[in-house]
Amino acid sequence: MDTFALLVTVGVAFFFTYTNGFHDSANAIATSVSTRALTPRAALLMAAVMNLAGAFLGSGVAKTVSEGLIATPVGDRGMLILFAALVGAITWNMITWYFGLPSSSSHALFGGMVGAALAGSVTVYWSGVVGKIVIPMFLSPLVGLLVGYLVMLAIMWMFRRASPSKAKRNFRIAQTVSAAGMALGHGLQDAQKTMGIVVMALTIADVQQHNEIPVWVKISCALFLSLGTYAGGWRIMRTLGRRIIELDPPQGFAAETTAASIMYTASFMFHAPISTTHVITSAIMGVGATKRVSAVRWGVAKNIVMGWFITMPAAALVAALSYAVGVLIVG
Template sequence: MDTLALVVVIGVALFFTYTNGFHDSANAIATSISTRALTPRIALGMAAVMNMAGAFLGSGVAKTVSEGLIATPTGRQGMVILFAALVGAIAWNLISWHYGLPSSSSHALFGGLVGAALAGSSTVHWDGVLTKIVLPMFLSPLIGLVLGYLVMVGILWAFRRANPHRAQRGFRMAQTVSAAGMALGHGLQDAQKTMGIVVMALVIADVQDEDDGIPVWVKISCALMLSLGTYAGGWRIMRTLGRRIIELDPPRGFAAETTAASVLYSASYFFHAPISTTHVITSAIMGVGATRRVSAVRWGVAGSIVRGWFITMPAAGGVAALCYWLVHLAVG
């Protein structure tokens, strides 16, 4: 196996992780920044550290990505498929970041994998795509929306007699913890997705067997790149999540982050399902915002975001397929 091809694929995978970090950093900290619970740089630094820690907390999601979506391709064609999949995902990340659209880096990667695999006549495990990707893509935002609403209703009832100023101050402090939990969940989910791709590349190159697990250097590399990307920040998307959907206050920010983190941990540990942190936190923000009044949520903005979710996988898949064909023609 061409060592250069392996190095290139791993390098592109790590660059994808970096774009994932600055694209999705808003997921963990936009609410805390918008409510002034944390300053931007402190929030970014905290999120980077917690992303790093979260990357070491499990491997179930990585296993799903590396084995559950497409058959592990072989030879140089396999490397081209992985390369094309990553290029498709990176392209969509950069496009959506440019327009401030909080789309899913995870689903861009999944779409890229499926598009490149189909272009390369490789086997797609459609049952895995349906049960591990498509169903969670629909269910996790619904759960985030409903759970966010219920959590916020519970907070409003529990603190109905509290001094408003004291409660606001307390929840602003509590957001430090909830934002850290959200960042930890982001690391747990998103770093593992790239780990799965790197493991596939190592298996294709006969560097390791499928059952060998994730090498420590892969965990450290992916965690580090995700953290570096997170610290770079994604200010365009932060504005969309933190202010354009609804003007958040500290209690609602805390409720949204706590809800989203709970969904991320549950999906990772109980179902090994690679869900989107973007989908979950956005829907949770909509849910907690609706407790103020339904019209308080800017549903036009929310609708644009949701439409972006639906085109992410086919758009990334189309770019990946085109990239596969171009590379295949170039290298023969």
């Protein structure tokens, strides 16, 4: 196996993790920044540190990615399939970042894997794709919407007699905790997805014969995700923090707490790689709807949801084309 091909593929995987970090940093901190609970730089630093910590909390999601979606491809073409999958995911990340659209880096990666696998005639485990990816893709936003709505209703009822100014001040402090929990969950989910890809690359290259995640892979993925997070994704942050609804501190706390809880449940109970983008966006919509349904800018929300639906097919198409170009180049 060409060592150069392995190094390039692993390097591109780390770059994908970096783009994932700055693309999805808004997921963790947009609400706390928009409510002025944290300054942008303080929020980014906190998110980077918590992303780093979250990457070491488990490995269930990584194993789902490395074992449950496509058969491990073999030979030089196998490494090309992984490379093409990453190119598809990175391309979609950059397009959606440019337009400020909070799409899912996770589903871009999964779409890239499926598209490259189909182009390279590698078995796709459709039951795994449907059970671990497609069903959670539809279910998690619905859960986020409903739970966010209910959590906000509970907060409104519990603090109905509190002074509005005092409640907002206290929730602004509480948001530092909920934002940290959100960032920890983001690290738990998203760093593991790249770990799964790197493990597949090491297996293809016969560097290792098992699916355990080496410590250096965990550290590297965590660091690149953290660096990307600290770089910040200001375009998407504006969309999440202000364009869907103008959030106040209690709403921000409710949205972050809802999203973090769903991510921990999906990671530890089901080992399901869900989208942090989907859950925080839907939680914001649910929280905002408690004020009044018209408070949510549903036109913006519709565009976001449409982006969710085309993410996997678009990344799959780019990955398949990348594979075809790679075959022409390497022969």
